[in-house]
Amino acid sequence: MTDFLSTYGFLIVTMLQAGLLGLSLYFPLQAGQLSLASPGFYSLGGYVAAILLTNPAFAGLRDTLGNAMFPLTWLVAAVLAGLLGLLVGVPALRLRGIYLALATIAFVEVLRVISLNLSITGGAIGLFGIPQPFGIVDRWQYVFIFGPLLILTLLFARQMERSRVGRALRAIREDELAADAMGVPPTRYKVLAFVTGAVLAGIVGAMSAPLLSSWNARQGTFDASIAILAFVLIGGSRHTWGPVVGGALLTAVPEVLRFLADWRLVINGLVLVVASLYLPQGIVGALEKLGRPRPPQRPTPVKPAEVRP
Amino acid sequence: MSAVTSPGSVVLEARNMTRRFGGLIAVNDVSFDVREGEIFGLIGPNGAGKTTLFNLMTGLTPPSSGTLTYRGTTVTGLQPNRVAALGLSRTFQNIRLFKGLNALENVKIAQHVRTEAGLWRGVFGAAKAEEARVEARAWELLDLVGMADRAGELAANFSYGDQRKLEIARALATEPRVLLLDEPAAGMNTSEKGQLTGFIRQVRDQFNLTVLVIEHHVPLVMNLCDRVAVLNFGQLIAMGNPAEVQRDPKVIEAYLGGE
Numbered sequence: 001m002t003d004f005l006s007t008y009g010f011l012i013v014t015m016l017q018a019g020l021l022g023l024s025l026y027f028p029l030q031a032g033q034l035s036l037a038s039p040g041f042y043s044l045g046g047y048v049a050a051i052l053l054t055n056p057a058f059a060g061l062r063d064t065l066g067n068a069m070f071p072l073t074w075l076v077a078a079v080l081a082g083l084l085g086l087l088v089g090v091p092a093l094r095l096r097g098i099y100l101a102l103a104t105i106a107f108v109e110v111l112r113v114i115s116l117n118l119s120i121t122g123g124a125i126g127l128f129g130i131p132q133p134f135g136i137v138d139r140w141q142y143v144f145i146f147g148p149l150l151i152l153t154l155l156f157a158r159q160m161e162r163s164r165v166g167r168a169l170r171a172i173r174e175d176e177l178a179a180d181a182m183g184v185p186p187t188r189y190k191v192l193a194f195v196t197g198a199v200l201a202g203i204v205g206a207m208s209a210p211l212l213s214s215w216n217a218r219q220g221t222f223d224a225s226i227a228i229l230a231f232v233l234i235g236g237s238r239h240t241w242g243p244v245v246g247g248a249l250l251t252a253v254p255e256v257l258r259f260l261a262d263w264r265l266v267i268n269g270l271v272l273v274v275a276s277l278y279l280p281q282g283i284v285g286a287l288e289k290l291g292r293p294r295p296p297q298r299p300t301p302v303k304p305a306e307v308r309p
Numbered sequence: 310m311s312a313v314t315s316p317g318s319v320v321l322e323a324r325n326m327t328r329r330f331g332g333l334i335a336v337n338d339v340s341f342d343v344r345e346g347e348i349f350g351l352i353g354p355n356g357a358g359k360t361t362l363f364n365l366m367t368g369l370t371p372p373s374s375g376t377l378t379y380r381g382t383t384v385t386g387l388q389p390n391r392v393a394a395l396g397l398s399r400t401f402q403n404i405r406l407f408k409g410l411n412a413l414e415n416v417k418i419a420q421h422v423r424t425e426a427g428l429w430r431g432v433f434g435a436a437k438a439e440e441a442r443v444e445a446r447a448w449e450l451l452d453l454v455g456m457a458d459r460a461g462e463l464a465a466n467f468s469y470g471d472q473r474k475l476e477i478a479r480a481l482a483t484e485p486r487v488l489l490l491d492e493p494a495a496g497m498n499t500s501e502k503g504q505l506t507g508f509i510r511q512v513r514d515q516f517n518l519t520v521l522v523i524e525h526h527v528p529l530v531m532n533l534c535d536r537v538a539v540l541n542f543g544q545l546i547a548m549g550n551p552a553e554v555q556r557d558p559k560v561i562e563a564y565l566g567g568e
Contacts, residue, residue, distance in 0.1 A: 156432055163431025164424055164443075171418040174407035181367060181405075183393035183422030183483050192428065295461035296413045298448055299441065 009140020011255050013211065015248040016146040020204045021224075022231035022243025023153050027197035029237050030166070031190050032173030034097060036225035037088065037104035038201040040111045043220025044084060045077035045205025050127040050215040051120060052076065070133040073206045081202025082195050089194040093187065108225055116217045126216025130209050142211050149207065150244070153200060157240045169193055234275045236282025245284050317345035320519055321487065326365055326375035326385075328358075328543075335361040337543035338375070343487075348513060348520045350534030350551070354563060358543040359523045360402050363489055366521075367399050368392040379487065394422040398485035400476040402492045402523070408465035412456050412475055415464050416447040419482035450478040453512075469496030474508075481516060488512070490522040494529050502526060506533045531555070539563065 021038055028035040052058050052073045062069050092103045115121040122128075136142065160166045168189045171179035176186050209215045227250070235246020253271055257264035279286045321343040328336040336358040343349045351359050364370035366377050368389040377384040384392055398419075407415050420443050426436035451457040454474040459467075467475060473493055480488060493509070494502045506529060513520050524530050530537060531551045539547040539554055541563040547554050554560055 159432040159434065160428065163428075163436065164421065164426045164439075165428050165431050167414065167418045168421055170410060170414070171407055171421075174409050175405050177369065177389075178401070178405035178407065179418070180389040181369060181393060181399060181401075182419040182479060183390045184418065185388065185390045293461065296411065298457070298460070299444055 005140045006138070008255075009138065009143070011252065013139060013142040013146060015251045016143065016150050017204060017208060017211075018228075018231055018247030018251040019244035020146065020150055020153060020247075021201060021228045022235060022247040023150075023157065023240075024197040024201035024204065025228050025232050026157070026237065026240070026243045027200070028190070028193045029232065030161075030173065031169040031193040032176070033093060033190055033194060034101045035092075035104045035194060035197065036101050036229060037085075037092075037107050037194075038197060038228050039220040039222075039224035040104075040108040041081040041085065041198040041201035042205040042208070042224070043108075043111055043115065043217075044081055045202035045207075046209040046212075046215045046219050047115060047121050047127070047205075048077040048080055048202070049073035049206035049209040050130050053130050053210065054127050055120070067134050070210070073209075074203050077202040077206035078199045081205075082199045085195040085198030086191065089191045089198070090187075093190045093194060105222055105225055108220055108222060112217050112220055115220075122216065124217065126214055126218075127209075128214045130213045130215065132213070133210050136210075139211060142207075145207055146204075149203065154240055154244070161240070165189070165192070230272060232282075234272065234279075234282055236279075236284035236286075236288075238281065239284045239288060242282045242284040246282065249283070317347060317519075319343070320345045320380055321366075321521075322378045323366070324376050324378075326362065326377065327373045328361055328365055328370060329373045334543050336365060336372075336540075339540070339543075339545045340375075341538055341545065341548060343519060343521060345519055346513070346517070347535040348509065348522065348533055350530045350537035351521060351523045351540065352525070352530055352537055352554075353540035356542075357540040357563075359540055360491055361543075362540065363399060363491055363521075363523065366392075367397055367489065390422065393483050393485075396484070396486035397489065398480040398483040398487070399489035400473070400480050400491055400493065402495065404469075404472050404476060406464040406472055406476055406479065409463065411461050411463055412451060412467070413447050413460040415475060415479050416450050416482045417443050419479045420446060420484075423484050447482065450482055453481070454478045470498060470501040473497060477512070481512065485516075485518065487519045487521065488516075490520065490524075492523050492525065494524060494526045502529060505529065509533060 021042060024038045025035065053062070053069065065072060088107055092100060095103050116124055168184045171182065171184050172186050172189055180186050231247035231250055232243045234250060235244065236242030254264050254268050257267050260267060275283065281289070319342045324340050326336055326339045327334065339362060351362065353359055361370065365372045366384065368387050368391070372385055379395055379397060382395060384395065384397065387395070407418065424439050424443060426439050430436045448457055451460055454477065456471065456475060464472065464475060473496065477490070477493065494505055497505065509520060512518065522534065534551055536549060537551050537554045538545055539560050546559045546563060547557045
């Protein structure tokens, strides 16, 4: 067991992390918005945590709070990512489809270049010596940090989908104009979905900074945008589990195939091509098709007095 | 324009509504009143500006000038979702259902303005009573259009006629006071068209609605509408009861061409 964990522990953690980042892109996609901004918020969250955990200015705060400092970094990262999400989302979500994708890529690049040039973010070198939370000695133990967040996020997503807000997002995805005419304000819900994804990516970034023990401008790049998009597309964009399965799979495949040396990237590419050709709904979408969808059940009328004529 | 007496007070007042698209005047200085409870027909040749007028009335297209008021509240300038909240709901000429969602969801979504559960109440399951109400009402509306047995079917899989009926159910889910139907009979077969008159009247009576209807099918307009307005090249050329309008030389000329 210890052998397994020391070999694959870090991989399992990065699989969970990939699933979470996939989910951060899945939220705006619920409202039909193709945003590639997640790595930007992920990077921001990481910098927030790295600064709070290493900058001498916060030494006093760190001494007072001890381990409670780590949840504080998650919270601060969530709030700042949310605010930035709001700031970027309101103008950016006026764009549609590929234009929104392009604008969000630009956003990620702008953040990257800013972080390369600020002294507080350590410039091109980045920030080092980020302490480990809760006496973690081995990196596989990060499972206990990313695991609960993943479970909470999946529960959140499932509950949201079943609610009035989830219906509004689906309506906008299906037909924004008709949704508007039927009383759903599109801008408000598009921004809500975008900010939800931003907050999640920010928290994941803040949790990832100690995991990598250093943070620099390579953490939020265009490559990451595309990788995260692939998680969602391969896993399935219409089901909560899609990004999680896609993220885990696409993170694991190159590692498991490591014995193939240079060929592993070829296999990885083949998996991507084959999956997008034969599983347009993603892996989870294809599995879902196997089971027949349950027809909605009419609720038994309980109190007829409540039912409006 | 003849003076037509009709019961009910004026609920909708369109005043000098105009919409230009570049050099084209799609709707040109159109004014009319719609009275409570009436079924008001809007007819005219293709391209006369009927759908544009509906778009102006429901906020989908802002007017170049002119106003629409509903019971004294200015409708023009509001976003479509605010117009829906005010009580004006519509169907679309080119059917705009949420095609990838099932019939039940289509009708549930449209109750958005009459419900209020936000993100957190939804996530923590604290809106159970509201959800039950939404669910029950959605089934009732599917019953009304005779689709409760196909509630789980995707909207895209319904026949044209059924999609039109589902769109009416969806429009009713917003709990409107005024229902705007854009060519409800288009794509329906003869027997469906025959039943449509009775259905629209039934809906009007049951939900105390005022109904505006764009329609090409002349027998339907003649049987259904209390009053009819005729548009041609964006201008209102006649208004009155169906029989009067049918005899109006300007209307005959618009449809059949002049000398």
